[in-house]
Amino acid sequence: MAGLDQERLSRFQRLLLDHGLDCYIACTPISMGYLASFFEGGGERMLLMAIRPEGSPAIIAPALSATHASHTGVADIRTWSDGDDAGELFEQLGVEWGLRTAVIGVDDELIAAHLLRMQQALPAALFKAAGDVMAELRKRKDSREIGLMRKAAQIADAAWDAFLQNARPGVTEAECETLVRAAMQSGGGTPTFCIVAAGPNGAEPHHATSKTAMKEGDVVVVDWGCSVENYLSDITRTACVGRASSEAKKVYDVVYRAHMAARDAIRPGVPCEAIDRAARAVIEEAGFGQYFVHRTGHGIGMMGHEPPHIVRGSTSPLEVGQCFSVEPGIYIPGQFGVRIENIVTVTDTGHESLNMEPPSTLPEIPN
Incomplete structure (x- = not known):
């Protein structure tokens, strides 16, 4: 155009x-x-x-x-x-x-x-x-715009393998960030950001990727994205380096169920806050409400954060063609964090996820 x-x-x-x-x-x-x-x-x-x-x-x-x-x-x-x-x-x-x-x-x-x-x-x-x-x-993306966002999402999805294949004890957050960015670049996207947060750093939702070396048992939160013809992707996944603790598995299960509950609530006409409420209810029922410290999602398109705002108090009804993130998280200070994020677009009957489906259990990366 x-x-x-x-x-x-x-x-x-x-x-x-x-x-x-x-x-x-x-x-x-x-x-x-x-x-x-x-x-x-x-x-x-x-x-x-x-x-x-x-x-x-x-x-x-x-x-x-x-x-x-x-x-x-x-x-x-x-x-x-x-x-x-x-x-x-x-x-x-x-x-x-x-x-x-x-x-x-x-x-x-x-x-x-x-x-x-x-x-x-x-x-x-x-x-x-x-x-x-x-x-x-x-706010309402047309088929061409959604197509570009889907392509950007697919490029970001493919870059996850670069992390899974290289995350080992001794490897730093920064080294993994470099590999994820390179994978998006080689896949045809323009990398826009990548956060790698290992162990206690994962309890900081907007952690600045550092030279922290990963350790056995670290739960690692990775949030990354790229652009294709000015349209953006944004995805978060969580995995464990080596064997995960029972607590980490439990928290991951809660976040996964919250993520899916939020997505199950998506359909045209539903107020944005209902999506946030659906995710938050799962986390609160599990006893982790105090550790879910942000909204459930944000709109995305040419801007990384734009309406609709998936947050308590937002009564704006969802409309077909809107695109936004679904990203509940639990962040336990001094221990670890878990976040699962997909970008979705509202359809006549519900929603389409532009990203691959997240794993239902916490991935454990073998050494």
């Missing part, structure tokens, strides 16, 4: 009307990429796409991004050079579009310095964080 997507633009413009926005400022590679295949970020330089409920969008871009911007097919491209005040171009656009007292939505990631300059240019306008409006546009 190349250039401005008119169908997506039209849907977004209807959303702007629905949300009472006179203009939207997109500034991230994801927002501009989704609308116009413009996957570029300006960093400290002001680079943005302005969209109004009617009419064509405009791009304000630094000179070094002008050629890339021209590939979008957007006719109104206003360029500036280093040393210029890019805010003057925004001020001029505001005058031409009648935005003096407008309600203007912006990407949540808009740099504060740029927002302050825009507010200086249009002091009577109301600027609002409106990332949820952009997220609403992207």
